[in-house]
Amino acid sequence: MTKRPVSAIAAGVLAAGTLVACGTPTQPAASVSKAELAVHQADAKDAGEHAPLDIQLAREKLARAQKALQDDDHDKARRLADEALVDALVADAKADTEESRATAQALQQSIQSLQNETLQNETGSSVRGVVR
Amino acid sequence: MTTRHGSLLITVPAAALFAACASGMNPAYLDANAAYRAAAADPKVTTNAPVELHDAEQALARAAKAQDDHADAEEITHLSYLAKRRVEIAEVRADQKTQQARSAQLADEKDQVLFDAKQREVRQLTQELADLKARETDRGIELTVGDVLFETGHATLQPGALPALARLASFLRDHPDRQVLIEGHTDSTGTPDANLKLSLARADAVAQTLVAQGVDGARISPRGFGEATPVASNATSAGRQQNRRVEIVVVPSPEPVANPRVGSVR
Numbered sequence: 273m274t275k276r277p278v279s280a281i282a283a284g285v286l287a288a289g290t291l292v293a294c295g296t297p298t299q300p301a302a303s304v305s306k307a308e309l310a311v312h313q314a315d316a317k318d319a320g321e322h323a324p325l326d327i328q329l330a331r332e333k334l335a336r337a338q339k340a341l342q343d344d345d346h347d348k349a350r351r352l353a354d355e356a357l358v359d360a361l362v363a364d365a366k367a368d369t370e371e372s373r374a375t376a377q378a379l380q381q382s383i384q385s386l387q388n389e390t391l392q393n394e395t396g397s398s399v400r401g402v403v404r
Numbered sequence: 405m406t407t408r409h410g411s412l413l414i415t416v417p418a419a420a421l422f423a424a425c426a427s428g429m430n431p432a433y434l435d436a437n438a439a440y441r442a443a444a445a446d447p448k449v450t451t452n453a454p455v456e457l458h459d460a461e462q463a464l465a466r467a468a469k470a471q472d473d474h475a476d477a478e479e480i481t482h483l484s485y486l487a488k489r490r491v492e493i494a495e496v497r498a499d500q501k502t503q504q505a506r507s508a509q510l511a512d513e514k515d516q517v518l519f520d521a522k523q524r525e526v527r528q529l530t531q532e533l534a535d536l537k538a539r540e541t542d543r544g545i546e547l548t549v550g551d552v553l554f555e556t557g558h559a560t561l562q563p564g565a566l567p568a569l570a571r572l573a574s575f576l577r578d579h580p581d582r583q584v585l586i587e588g589h590t591d592s593t594g595t596p597d598a599n600l601k602l603s604l605a606r607a608d609a610v611a612q613t614l615v616a617q618g619v620d621g622a623r624i625s626p627r628g629f630g631e632a633t634p635v636a637s638n639a640t641s642a643g644r645q646q647n648r649r650v651e652i653v654v655v656p657s658p659e660p661v662a663n664p665r666v667g668s669v670r
Contacts, residue, residue: 351482358489365496372503379510386517390524 300337300346303353307334310360314367323366330359430477432484433467439491440464449494452501456494463487529575535568536652544582544655547572549610551648559605561613569610572652573617584619585653586610586626589633591644596630604628606650 311330319327337352440460443449449457467483526545530538536547553565561569576582588603607626615621636643 351479354486355482355489358486358493361493362489362496365493365500369496369500369503372500372507376503376507376510379507379514383510383514383517386514386521390517390521 300341300349300353303350303357304334304337304341307337307353307356307360310357310364314360314364317364317367317371319360319363319367321367322370323363326359326363326366330356330363333359430467430471430480430484432481432488433471436464436467436484436488436491439488443491443494446495446498448502449498452498453494456490456497460487460490460494463490525575529571532571533568535564536572543585543653545653547652547654549606549650549652551645554606554609554648554650557602559602559609561609566613569613570617572654573614573619576614576619576623576654577617580620580623582623583655584611584614584624585651585655586624587651587653588626588628589635589647589649589651590631591634591647592631592638593644600628600630602628603630603650610650610652 307330311327311334314323314327314330333352333356337349337356340346340349340352443457443460463483464487467480467487470480470483526540530540530545532538533547536549538545538547540546547568549561549565549569553562554560555562576584586607588605588607590599590603592599594602604626605628607628611621611624611626614624631638631647634643634647635649636646638644638647
């Protein structure tokens with residue numbers, strides 16, 4: 273058994289013109305669950321603030337995937353859910369990155385203010401030094 | 405219903421085949437492929453997000469496979485989209501790693517700046533407290549309140565001692581974790597008992613001056629040693645004057661940043 277994705281096989285089979293009624297070998301329900309989890313996790317990281325477009329895209333596609341699943345449109349459900357998943361992962365990664373960037377910036381600023389303080393202490397020798 | 409569904413399934417792949425033959429490659433696939441090539445050529449991505457880049461490569465391979473298998477255009481476009489987003493994830497994660505590395509470097513830098521500032525302040529303090537012969541020793545910062553700063557034979561401090569003690573008090577207020585030892589000493593003139601009392605009284609006088617300047621008395625331990633620990637000969641008047649003294653030791657706080665120079669008496 274080759275490792276190629278079942279969805280690709282299904283697509284190939286369709287393209288070859290073979291009629292397969294409702295070719296849905298992947299489990300769209302599982303795809304939807306994964307997407308739900310990823311959107312939830314991205315939301316928990318304030319992705320709405322750092323990656324509003326990506327998380328919005330993920331939410332919309334997830335909602336449409338859930339709808340498609342209810343309507344038994346399995347191919348559509350799978351595609352939308354898989355796309356919602358990667359959209360949510362992008363939002364998640366952007367939120368993490370923004371947080372890391374903010375951490376670095378805060379450090380940079382605190383170093384800057386420490387250095388300014390030192391400079392002031394050296395210029396005005398009578399000024400008391402403050403070390404935190 | 406079934407027949408309609410069936411005819412739709414036939415027409416979609418037919419259209420996909422036609423499109424693939426006409427334009428060669430699915431534009432979404434070309435787009436994803438270009439994005440992947442760019443990321444794979446970026447050392448920042450290959451170094452910082454190899455796993456994510458590998459995921460992107462596999463996603464792209466699935467899209468390529470679908471194309472080779474002449475899957476319908478919608479499926480190829482869908483798989484290409486997944487691949488392109490995987491590339492984006494790799495790029496963003498690489499960026500995150502870069503920021504994290506920068507933070508680690510900045511944290512080290514901050515430690516160094518803090519440590520340097522502390523060093524500089526101690527040096528500055530010892531300069532400002534030159535009147536009290538401030539010096540760094542393995543016990544901490546040691547100061548000596550000399551005999552001339554007391555009224556002769558008494559425990560009362562002369563006004564001249566106050567500016568330096570005020571400066572010391574402000575340092576202690578800024579560093580509430582530091583403890584202070586105050587040790588009174590005398591020469592051997594007079595009875596040992598009287599000397600013990602005078603040495604303690606002078607240590608107390610210094611302690612009270614610091615407390616009056618806002619230093620918590622609980623941090624200060626005054627002790628009298630009398631004539632027991634001379635630093636010079638009691639045979640000469642100069643030696644005796646050196647022996648009449650109050651020593652102040654500012655004990656270093658247990659610091660997270662190790663000072664390589666602690667331990668060397670300068």
